[in-house]
Amino acid sequence: MRLRDDYEESRWHRLEKWVDGDIDPLEGRMEIKPPDGEKDENTKLPEDGEPFFDEEKINSVVYDTAHNKELKLFRIIYRLASVLLCVTLIGVLLWTVVYLPEFGSPDNPINNEVSARYIEKGVEETGATNFVTGMILDYRAFDTFGESCVLFIAATCVLVLMRLDNSSSKEKMKKKKEEENDRLYEPKNDLILQKVSCVLVPLIFIFGIYIILNGHLSPGGGFSGGAVIGSGLILYLNAFGFKKTERFFTEKTFRRITLAALTFYCLAKSYSFFTGANHMESGIPLGTPGAILSSGLILPLNICVGLVVACTMYAFYTLFRKGGM
């Protein structure tokens, strides 16, 4: 395939680079790094085993309770107030429980016409025989959109907190050391684990894919199937190490898959925020309830949610393990 001559300048190429993390749109326009001159010698990290600071000493200097009578008083009041606050909170919450509707009573507010309608007309309107999925991906699809965004945001936050910056050589050394440390106490090339995961991982993947694709027919759906696939990926990673998984799953894959899935979901369902959660006809025929290719948009949306969840689960694990993907 020949690339167009002006491909480097095209919008698509720039989008691709942005997705892959090669360019940062804010770079050069925002001051990100601290200036070099301000590095303090005292902030260098301690050697292994040496305590970072003497906690008792600092505490005795800061909280000089022998001479500071106000602080002593404050501490007593603080403890009393915290206990009081806790007791009040418990009391208020228990008091509220009294006013909750009785458990299991038929005239509770949750037993209203909405759920009755979902049960009666759900199959007819959404085409999904599993009307839990019909509910969360058709009637309440905007809720599920928020849910998958929450997962994505959680992954981003973990990335911000746990990511090891490998820009400076010192950090690189530290990272290398950390990685070695990480591998030291786990079975390297454990034969039992590898053989068992050879059998189990394909089965787990197939089961996960089955759950996702049959989300509108049988129990399950995007979230559970994605979680199953994610745990399968984690098992594979534990058995064979990062080298093998990086052949098919890197940070680029994660970025591309999550971006594509969330964008598709957003384009398909985010109109609900503007129409006040009212339904709009997608134009896709619903098909016969019970067939795989039925119920309109539910199947692609299930696949999107499943992809996002599987990638996020795996990303959580790798970020916790080594601070990067």
Added chain:
Amino acid sequence: MRIFEFCLLAGLIVCALSVSFTKKLLTSIIIYMSYSSIMAVIWVILQSPDLAVTEAAVGAGVTSILFFVTLKKIRAIREEKQDETEG
């Protein structure tokens, strides 16, 4: 069936209590895993297999693995290992 349900619920309570009373963090995570597995069976009995699959995959699988990794990061597992080899 009724007796089985009672056994499961009793198991839940035992797990929940023993999580808070175990000294070792590793043990408490494994008990937490078994709590999630029992909960998954209870979800099936309560006729919500959707939740059962999610509970088994997320509660017993991914969450506890994340706990394990965290324990490793804060060096809580390794110390125990050394203790075992010494003692």
